[in-house]
Amino acid sequence: MNYSVILGNLGNTRDRFLSSGYKDERPADEMFRQAVSIPGVSGIELVGVWDISASNAKSMGKLLRESGTKLVSIIPEHFSSKLWARGAFTSRDPAIRRAAVAHTKEMIDILVELGGELINLWPGQDGYDYLLQGNFDEAYAWLVEGIREVADYRPDVRISLEFKPKEPRNFSYMARSADTLLIALETGRRNVGVTIDTGHALVGGENLGEAAFRLLKSGKLFHLHFNDNHQGWDDDMIVGSVHTLQYIELFFWLRKLGYSGWWSMDQYPYREDGREALAQSIAWIDALLAKLDAYGMDALDKVMRRGEATEITRELRRLLLG
Numbered sequence: 001m002n003y004s005v006i007l008g009n010l011g012n013t014r015d016r017f018l019s020s021g022y023k024d025e026r027p028a029d030e031m032f033r034q035a036v037s038i039p040g041v042s043g044i045e046l047v048g049v050w051d052i053s054a055s056n057a058k059s060m061g062k063l064l065r066e067s068g069t070k071l072v073s074i075i076p077e078h079f080s081s082k083l084w085a086r087g088a089f090t091s092r093d094p095a096i097r098r099a100a101v102a103h104t105k106e107m108i109d110i111l112v113e114l115g116g117e118l119i120n121l122w123p124g125q126d127g128y129d130y131l132l133q134g135n136f137d138e139a140y141a142w143l144v145e146g147i148r149e150v151a152d153y154r155p156d157v158r159i160s161l162e163f164k165p166k167e168p169r170n171f172s173y174m175a176r177s178a179d180t181l182l183i184a185l186e187t188g189r190r191n192v193g194v195t196i197d198t199g200h201a202l203v204g205g206e207n208l209g210e211a212a213f214r215l216l217k218s219g220k221l222f223h224l225h226f227n228d229n230h231q232g233w234d235d236d237m238i239v240g241s242v243h244t245l246q247y248i249e250l251f252f253w254l255r256k257l258g259y260s261g262w263w264s265m266d267q268y269p270y271r272e273d274g275r276e277a278l279a280q281s282i283a284w285i286d287a288l289l290a291k292l293d294a295y296g297m298d299a300l301d302k303v304m305r306r307g308e309a310t311e312i313t314r315e316l317r318r319l320l321l322g
Helices: 028-036 057-067 094-113 136-153 177-187 198-203 208-217 244-256 274-295 297-306 309-321
Strands: 003-006 041-047 070-075 118-121 158-162 192-197 221-226 263-265
Touching: 003 070, 003 274, 028 041, 028 057, 028 274, 057 094, 070 094, 094 118, 094 136, 118 136, 118 221, 136 158, 136 177, 158 177, 158 221, 177 192, 177 208, 192 198, 192 208, 198 208, 198 221, 198 244, 208 221, 208 244, 244 274, 244 297, 244 309, 263 274, 274 297, 274 309, 297 309
Parallel strands: 003 041, 003 263, 041 070, 070 118, 118 158, 158 192, 192 221, 221 263
Antiparallel strands: none
């Protein structure tokens, strides 16, 4: 499998109750060495400004080359600066919208310089909190316009839109898989697709397998972020620790429809050792894929096509427990 991790998963973790963080700050090179030491990891995702900028691109490139690690994506920073507090691509201020596009183009330049091919776009502040606060007519037009501009800047770079129903806004403009697929299609650009963050999909009440099916059949599933949660919030927990059976169905559809992209770990281990939490997620995925292979894709496909609930639950138990 093509496994990668988001570098910041290995750093300090904060919430609104402990703004100083639950851990110590770590330099990027130390987090990088930890990341590539995780069994199975051959790729890294970087967050713009946090992990990568024009000032450290050469040193980060050296780390990538010396370790033989692939830069899987850069995630532009459209969510943690006060500049974006009222939106990035959908800000009512045209200067801020231009700044969001300019920052994305800067990250595209660095991505290409370092051998990457995908920008993972999560404009987390693009949304609204109160009724009648969302100017849908203008906001969606601005969002599509901005995405088109960054997609046209380098058509050889894929722009993958990551959806999330809420947080930091109460309502996000890119909230669910189908919503975001519509936006990707509206851009009319072949290099615009969608990222499934499994935790975001679960918070949105989606079935992971169905979301993957919808995007794969449209040719628009560009990327995957893996974590788990209890569905009330984006807890960013270890993969499989809650939704084990949903992951089996997700893997079934990824295999059946031939997903060939990266499987990237995206967690926020507040109190856990970051490296070990990420390693456990990969171990869970490997173990569940091994169970699926041992049972057989064709056998599970036949069970699915018959659609009998008692048979399905019996066979899933056999798949998992023998």
